[in-house]
Amino acid sequence: MRERLLAAFLFALLALNPPILSIFSARLFIFGIPxxxxxxxxxxxxxxxVLAWVSDLGPQRDGER
Amino acid sequence: xxQGWMILLVALGYLCxxxxxxxxxxxxxxxxxxxxxxxxxxxxxxxxxxTSWTFYGSVGRAAANGIDFLPxxxxxxxVFVLWGFVLRKIIRISKAQRITSIAxxxxxxxxxxxxxxxxxxxxxxxxxxxxxxxxxKAVSTSFNVLLQYPEVIMPPRSLQVPVIGDTxxxxxxxxxxxxxxxxxxxIDASEHHQGMVAAIxxxxxxxxxxxxxxxxxxxxxVYDGFGDLFAAAAVHPALEQIFTVEAGTGYGxxxxxxxxxxxxxxxxxxxxxxxxxxxxxxxxxxxAAWLFPLYLLVINIFVLxxxxxxxxHFPGGGVDADTFVLTVPMAEKQEALALFAFIGGLSAxxxxxxxxxxxLSTMISNDLVMPVLLGFRWFGLTERGDLSTLLLTxxxxxxxxxxxxxxxxxxxxxxSVALVTIGLVSFAAAAQFAxxxxxxxxxxGGTRSGAMTGLSLGFGMWIYTLLLPSFARSxxxxxxxxxxxxxxxxxxxxxxxxxxxxxxxxxHSLFWSMTLNVxxxxxxxxxxxxxxxxxxxGALFVDVFTHSxxxxxxxxxxxxxxxxxxxxxxxRFIGAGPADRALADYARMRGINLxxxxxxxxxxxxxxxxxxxxxxxxxxxxxxxxxxxxxxxLGLEEVMKILDETSQVIEYSHRLEQKSRELEGTxxxxxAANERLKELDRLKDDFISTVSHELRTPLTSIxxxxxxxxxxxxxDLEQRDRFLAIIVKESERLTRLINEILDLAxxxxxxxxxxxxxxxxxxxxxDALAATSGLFAERPIRLxxxxxxxxxxxxxxxxxxxxxxxxxxxxxVKFCDQDxxxxxxxxxxxxxxxYLSVLDNGHGVAAHDRHRIFEKFQESVAASGEHPRGTGLxxxxxxxxxxxxxxxxxxxxxxxxxxAFCFSLPFSRTLASRAAAxxxxxxx
Numbered sequence: 010m011r012e013r014l015l016a017a018f019l020f021a022l023l024a025l026n027p028p029i030l031s032i033f034s035a036r037l038f039i040f041g042i043p044x045x046x047x048x049x050x051x052x053x054x055x056x057x058x059v060l061a062w063v064s065d066l067g068p069q070r071d072g073e074r
Numbered sequence: 075x076x077q078g079w080m081i082l083l084v085a086l087g088y089l090c091x092x093x094x095x096x097x098x099x100x101x102x103x104x105x106x107x108x109x110x111x112x113x114x115x116x117x118x119x120x121x122x123x124x125t126s127w128t129f130y131g132s133v134g135r136a137a138a139n140g141i142d143f144l145p146x147x148x149x150x151x152x153v154f155v156l157w158g159f160v161l162r163k164i165i166r167i168s169k170a171q172r173i174t175s176i177a178x179x180x181x182x183x184x185x186x187x188x189x190x191x192x193x194x195x196x197x198x199x200x201x202x203x204x205x206x207x208x209x210x211k212a213v214s215t216s217f218n219v220l221l222q223y224p225e226v227i228m229p230p231r232s233l234q235v236p237v238i239g240d241t242x243x244x245x246x247x248x249x250x251x252x253x254x255x256x257x258x259x260x261i262d263a264s265e266h267h268q269g270m271v272a273a274i275x276x277x278x279x280x281x282x283x284x285x286x287x288x289x290x291x292x293x294x295x296v297y298d299g300f301g302d303l304f305a306a307a308a309v310h311p312a313l314e315q316i317f318t319v320e321a322g323t324g325y326g327x328x329x330x331x332x333x334x335x336x337x338x339x340x341x342x343x344x345x346x347x348x349x350x351x352x353x354x355x356x357x358x359x360x361x362a363a364w365l366f367p368l369y370l371l372v373i374n375i376f377v378l379x380x381x382x383x384x385x386x387h388f389p390g391g392g393v394d395a396d397t398f399v400l401t402v403p404m405a406e407k408q409e410a411l412a413l414f415a416f417i418g419g420l421s422a423x424x425x426x427x428x429x430x431x432x433x434l435s436t437m438i439s440n441d442l443v444m445p446v447l448l449g450f451r452w453f454g455l456t457e458r459g460d461l462s463t464l465l466l467t468x469x470x471x472x473x474x475x476x477x478x479x480x481x482x483x484x485x486x487x488x489x490s491v492a493l494v495t496i497g498l499v500s501f502a503a504a505a506q507f508a509x510x511x512x513x514x515x516x517x518x519g520g521t522r523s524g525a526m527t528g529l530s531l532g533f534g535m536w537i538y539t540l541l542l543p544s545f546a547r548s549x550x551x552x553x554x555x556x557x558x559x560x561x562x563x564x565x566x567x568x569x570x571x572x573x574x575x576x577x578x579x580x581x582h583s584l585f586w587s588m589t590l591n592v593x594x595x596x597x598x599x600x601x602x603x604x605x606x607x608x609x610x611x612g613a614l615f616v617d618v619f620t621h622s623x624x625x626x627x628x629x630x631x632x633x634x635x636x637x638x639x640x641x642x643x644x645x646r647f648i649g650a651g652p653a654d655r656a657l658a659d660y661a662r663m664r665g666i667n668l669x670x671x672x673x674x675x676x677x678x679x680x681x682x683x684x685x686x687x688x689x690x691x692x693x694x695x696x697x698x699x700x701x702x703x704x705x706x707x708l709g710l711e712e713v714m715k716i717l718d719e720t721s722q723v724i725e726y727s728h729r730l731e732q733k734s735r736e737l738e739g740t741x742x743x744x745x746a747a748n749e750r751l752k753e754l755d756r757l758k759d760d761f762i763s764t765v766s767h768e769l770r771t772p773l774t775s776i777x778x779x780x781x782x783x784x785x786x787x788x789x790d791l792e793q794r795d796r797f798l799a800i801i802v803k804e805s806e807r808l809t810r811l812i813n814e815i816l817d818l819a820x821x822x823x824x825x826x827x828x829x830x831x832x833x834x835x836x837x838x839x840x841d842a843l844a845a846t847s848g849l850f851a852e853r854p855i856r857l858x859x860x861x862x863x864x865x866x867x868x869x870x871x872x873x874x875x876x877x878x879x880x881x882x883x884x885x886x887v888k889f890c891d892q893d894x895x896x897x898x899x900x901x902x903x904x905x906x907x908x909y910l911s912v913l914d915n916g917h918g919v920a921a922h923d924r925h926r927i928f929e930k931f932q933e934s935v936a937a938s939g940e941h942p943r944g945t946g947l948x949x950x951x952x953x954x955x956x957x958x959x960x961x962x963x964x965x966x967x968x969x970x971x972x973x974a975f976c977f978s979l980p981f982s983r984t985l986a987s988r989a990a991a992x993x994x995x996x997x998x
Contacts, residue, residue: 018155021155025148025152026328030328034318035318041302041305042300042304057368060363064363
């Protein structure tokens with residue numbers, strides 16, 4: 010569990026910060042929604058889903074700390 | 075129409091509802107049926123993170139800087155990914171140590187240092203001041219804006235109205251009263267405010283739904299969904315920058331905001347309060363870890379739409395973007411929605427103010443005022459009576475003071491600044507706690523001096539690069555302070571310190587304060603040594619999962635206090651009733667009777683300290699307990715023993731001890747065996763020297779008489795015969811002696827060959843008498859024989875039995891009266907055994923010789939010291955023989971003086987004797 014969360018953290022750190030962020034900082038609209046706005050909320054939602062699955066809803070492991 | 079009184083009524087009604095919830099929550103907690111003991115309420119209470127800043131400020135920020143408002147919520151999400159281990163560790167530590175605030179936490183980590191707790195409290199109070207002012211500003215502005223309905227007019231500035239008429243001042247007063255009613259109704263040793271948490275959770279729901287309602291209205295009511303809204307915004311060239319991050323400083327600020335919010339979610343006093351201190355169950359963390367980020371996501375979905383809607387609705391900047399949440403519904407003539415939005419904003423503000431003031435007032439009373447008062451001896455705090463009233467008064471005063479400080483900051487500095495900008499100043503202050511806190515739970519090496527240095531430098535930098543410039547911009551310091559630097563020193567310009575430029579002021583401040591904070595913390599920690607207490611606490615914090623048992627914490631008090639003293643101490647701080655209840659609980663848990671106990675053990679002292687720490691903070695509790703406990707902190711080595719897996723060491727030393735005990739036992743046995751061997755060796759030496767002596771006597775006489783015969787061939791015949799007779803006699807004696815020694819040696823070594831048979835004892839006696847008849851004939855001795863008729867057989871070696879009888883008879887002849895000797899032989903059956911006694915009328919055997927006489931070479935010399943006439947081995951051999959056949963031999967006084975030598979033997983008819991004889995036979 011520890012390793013998975015650490016991996017998720019590193020991924021989120023990378024995805025939600027520059028320079029990756031600058032790729033999506035463009036004046037583009039997807040389905041009428043600004044690209045950056047859409048991108049950030051989708052990544053955010055994905056993180057929450059992973060977090061929920063790993064730390065709470067997924068199969069529980071013993072011996073976690 | 076929205077009337078002023080109506081808005082007030084709704085607002086007060088809402089506050090009363092909150093109070094009712096809190097009251098009900100406390101009642102339920104007292105009844106043991108907690109309202110808040112579930113992860114959902116826990117997650118909602120953490121959402122106190124979302125204040126007026128989120129409710130009004132985010133929209134304002136988005137209107138000005140676009141997507142820039144978002145890192146403040148992405149940062150906490152990142153932290154919550156790793157929350158599982160970081161927060162659970164902090165919670166575990168806090169429960170074990172009874173931590174009541176972040177100041178308590180940091181001070182406890184670095185050796186329960188009072189200085190550190192004071193410093194952290196000061197930083198927290200000064201740092202949160204802008205944050206409080208933000209809430210006051212938001213509430214008063216929103217109230218004043220709503221009051222203008224249906225017009226959308228910005229209210230006049232506070233400085234233009236007197237303090238008494240200032241809405242913000244009234245808001246501050248109402249909130250102070252409210253916070254006092256909420257947080258300081260009584261002193262609770264556990265420092266849980268369950269009612270408050272319930273109210274906060276309720277507020278989180280209200281503000282979320284209020285904000286969503288406005289968002290949905292703007293997006294789907296005013297516009298036709300997201301696509302329509304964004305499409306409308308896209309045609310405004312002025313709104314272009316909102317959809318992207320500003321190239322240049324935009325990214326730097328993004329990262330800064332991200333880092334600040336990550337630190338803030340852990341280090342803000344109110345976040346520490348709800349997520350750590352008020353946590354009821356560690357397991358709630360698991361669900362809250364994703365529920366809270368989800369809450370943040372949902373509340374942020376409509377920020378950008380509302381901001382865009384507001385910007386398009388009020389072009390030209392005549393309306394403050396921080397009020398869009400309220401003003402857009404107002405402009406659309408949605409009275410009810412506007413009122414709901416106002417309540418949502420009020421809810422966000424009161425939630426923050428209540429928790430922040432409760433957290434800060436606890437810190438001020440526990441970690442600032444108490445240590446200071448304890449420092450003044452003249453105040454005599456240690457001798458005073460009931461202190462719980464004093465504590466409550468301090469806390470209430472602190473709440474009023476905090477709100478007044480917030481008001482002052484608002485009135486003179488904060489009014490002209492956007493909400494988020496004010497809040498970020500507080501975030502930057504709270505972030506200063508991060509190095510000491512995170513370092514403290516993962517790095518044992520951090521020292522008190524390091525933490526003091528880091529915090530002081532970071533706080534100093536924060537004041538210089540953020541707080542002072544904000545004074546300058548509000549005109550309380552000369553403008554030149556920012557433009558030219560103090561005293562015109564350009565290198566010290568607060569926004570371009572040491573020539574660092576090209577960063578926004580917040581990033582600039584964060585860079586310098588964090589560099590100095592982290593650098594100072596690490597560098598000084600590496601250069602200073604920890605004292606015993608710091609090392610203990612360091613180990614307890616970093617290794618909390620190894621050290622904390624079900625009881626939590628480890629005690630380090632040696633020495634003792636009386637139970638009565640502890641009870642009195644507790645009663646003074648938490649009241650007599652709660653103190654007695656806590657002690658009773660303790661006694662029940664441990665199964666002891668405190669009434670009978672006079673002296674409290676170390677465990678009880680620690681328990682009292684932890685209990686007290688809940689009420690007045692760790693550093694103060696330590697001092698108070700030390701005032702009644704006449705002991706000292708355990709020595710470093712002793713504590714390290716406990717900490718460094720000492721059970722192993724102790725077990726090992728136990729084993730060593732046991733081994734050495736066994737060794738001692740073995741040594742003692744060996745020594746005894748050695749002694750026995752030495753004794754046996756000595757006995758053998760004695761025996762050999764005695765034997766040699768005994769052998770030499772006859773040899774000497776044989777040799778000397780032989781020499782006489784050789785040297786004097788002319789000796790007359792008579793003399794020659796006499797000498798020869800002596801030689802023969804002495805030779806016989808020598809032979810007998812050697813035979814007897816051989817017999818004895820054989821019997822002693824168990825190599826004797828026994829010819830065992832059923833023997834008629836009467837026949838043996840007759841034979842023996844016949845063999846000794848010569849001896850009797852030599853001397854005038856009367857022999858009297860009384861042998862019983864029909865004696866049963868005995869199972870013995872016939873010759874050996876005869877040897878015993880002959881020996882006894884010849885002894886009797888030797889030792890009986892020389893002139894009128896009488897020897898009496900009595901034999902028969904006595905007690906089921908064969909019995910024989912030889913009596914004489916000689917001198918007898920002295921009582922003390924009776925046992926010795928059966929030993930080797932112990933001849934009775936009582937007969938006037940004349941030359942011994944036997945070998946001195948006869949009785950020893952007799953005893954060996956008799957005992958070999960299961961008999962017994964002894965000597966007693968004869969009836970008419972003299973000695974009676976007796977022995978008894980078992981008859982062969984009894985099975986036992988047969989078996990014994992058989993065994994004896996087999997043994998040889």
